[in-house]
Amino acid sequence: MHISSPGKRTITSIRPVFDREKPKMYIETYGCQMNVNDSEVVAAIMQKAGYAVTKDIGEANLILVNTCSVRDNAEQRIWGRLEYFRQEKKKRPDVSVGVIGCMAERLKESLLENNIVDIVIGPDAYRDLPKLVEKTESGQKGINVLLSREETYSDISPVRLDKTGVTAFISIMRGCNNVCAFCVVPYTRGGERSRNPETVIRELKELSANGYKEVTLLGQNVDSYSWDSVYFADLLAMVAEAAPDMRVRFSTSHPKDMTDNVLKIMAKYDNICNCIHLPVQSGSTAILQKMNRKYTREEYLLRIETIRKIIPDCAISTDIIAGFCGETQKDHEDTLSLMKEAGYDFAYMFKYSERPNTRAARQFRDDVPEEIKIKRLTEIIDLQSELSLTSHKKDLDSIVEVLVEDISKRSENDLCGRTSQNKMVIFPKENCNIGDLVKIKITDCTQATLKGILI
Ligand code: SF4
Structure with a gap:
């Protein structure tokens, strides 16, 4: 049964402008949701400056990459992309390449040393982008990595x-x-x-x-x-x-x-959806203290208890780091036992990657051997797979409300969307549309998704 249908959506001024006559901007985004939203702010700024957005890098006059510095491998991926952009510049030397976001802020001028990058701009300086792009037109390079105490881009409607x-x-x-x-x-x-x-x-x-x-x-x-x-x-x-x-x-x-x-x-x-992302990072109070997280294992578990008391059907997800500086086998086991107690529905799990100039890099040794980090991370991922499957099994035979977001990647005949608890549901298309809120009976599940039928 359909609960509601949006009818025809009138998508007007805040959609990207695709225009043959205007110079074109192509933007690639890495990292968190914040970066996704920042790219939309950048698109709005450049659209106002006369640029159209393109999804085809081959026709772009301006190529931007919005970057993430949170882990070393995120930065390595971006270096790989910059080599690809070098090929684009060889084909069309008038193309400008800009690195924006966290990596721009972290590496500053050094990004300009490679004959690929023309513009470097940090997260608080996006309003300056049109000016810096203009500079590149006369063969100069442009950089602005000033951080601000006030900038929130609150007057800009993201594209x-x-x-x-x-x-x-x-x-x-x-x-x-x-x-x-x-x-x-x-x-x-x-x-x-x-x-x-x-x-x-x-x-x-x-x-x-x-x-x-x-x-x-x-x-x-x-x-x-x-x-x-x-x-x-x-x-x-x-x-x-x-x-x-x-x-x-x-x-x-x-x-x-x-x-x-x-x-x-x-x-x-x-x-308001019943799901909370509550990063724990570690289940050991000693490691939490070293991480400067300012809560103990017990305080964290008390938060979980309170969430369950006030919103009984709330899904809880988390972030976990395996192998932080000085982490012992006992600390790791504390993380595994906390995961079981919390009964997470979902988790983002990584092995510790030291970032230059952070407090950990200055004060502690990254001393957990790589093979131990990998082993602990594997145990954490395996446990979370079990917990996610347990969470999904609880939904079998129940009826859930799903906001239809897209066509399923696996089959054109299926749609996908999320429950209030942020669980992905796949179901046969029938006569639903993207944007509908529908009721689905859950008939099957894996640890990653729920499957069901429209009722
Ligand atoms: S709360 Fe901690 S982990 Fe999150 S962005 Fe701030 S410093 Fe980083």
Whole structure:
């Protein structure tokens, strides 16, 4: 049974402009959701400067890569892409290449030394991009990596680059004031600043008017959102009320900052999805202290208990790092036992990768041997596979509400979408459309997806 259908979506000013006459910008995005949203802000800035967005690198006058520095292999991938862009420049020497985002902020001028990159621009300097592009037209290189205490791009309506027009991101804050020992973000994105709630609501209403059905509020640490006397729980309520027909999600929460008020607001509004991403990073209090996470194992588990009490059907996901500096076998076992206690529905799991100039790089030795890191990570991934399968099995035979997001990658005859708990569901297309909210009976599952039929 269909619960609602969006009808014809009127997608107007905030879609990309594809225009044969204008110079063209191609943008590739790596890393987190914040970067995805930043690329949309950059597209809006360049569209205003007269550029059209293209998905064909071969016709672009300007190639941008929005980068991530969070792990070494993320940066290695970008170096690989830069070599590919070198070939494009050989074919068409008038093309400009820009590196933007976290890697630009971290490596600064050094990125200009390779005869590939013309522009380097950090996360707080995107408004300067048209000026720097103009500079490259006279053969010069351009760089701006100044961090700001105020910039939130709150007056810019991002050009939505995704193709389906169902889900979108709104950044509610930028930067981070925590100094987790492993993390490069405070150095690449600067200090924390929140965005005026009125501008958040304005952007939300634009999305709603353009047919979007779900919004994810983004921040490095949404729980420390603060604008005058508006805190994150207040903002969440404002958003839920301003767009009652849209689903609302948010990311990322910090276990030390998440309040009961946020949980109560989630429980109060049906359109706020029942899922929380609550990065734990380690199950050992000793390692959490070294990581400067500012909570203990017990405090974290108490947060989980409170979430389950206030929102009984809330899905919980997490981030875990295997093999942080000084991690013993016992610390690792603490992580495994915490995972079981928390019963995560989903997790992002990585082995520790030292990032230059972070607190960990300055204070600790990256002393867990690579083969041990890999072994521990494998155990963590194997355990999470079991936990995810257990979580999905609980949904068998139940009826769930799914927002249809796209055609399934595996079959054109199937659609895919997510439940409130952020679980991916695949089901035969029948007469549903992308953007519909439908009821699906779950008939089968794997650890990665639920499968079902429309009812
Ligand atoms: S909260 Fe910690 S892990 Fe998250 S962005 Fe800030 S410093 Fe990095």
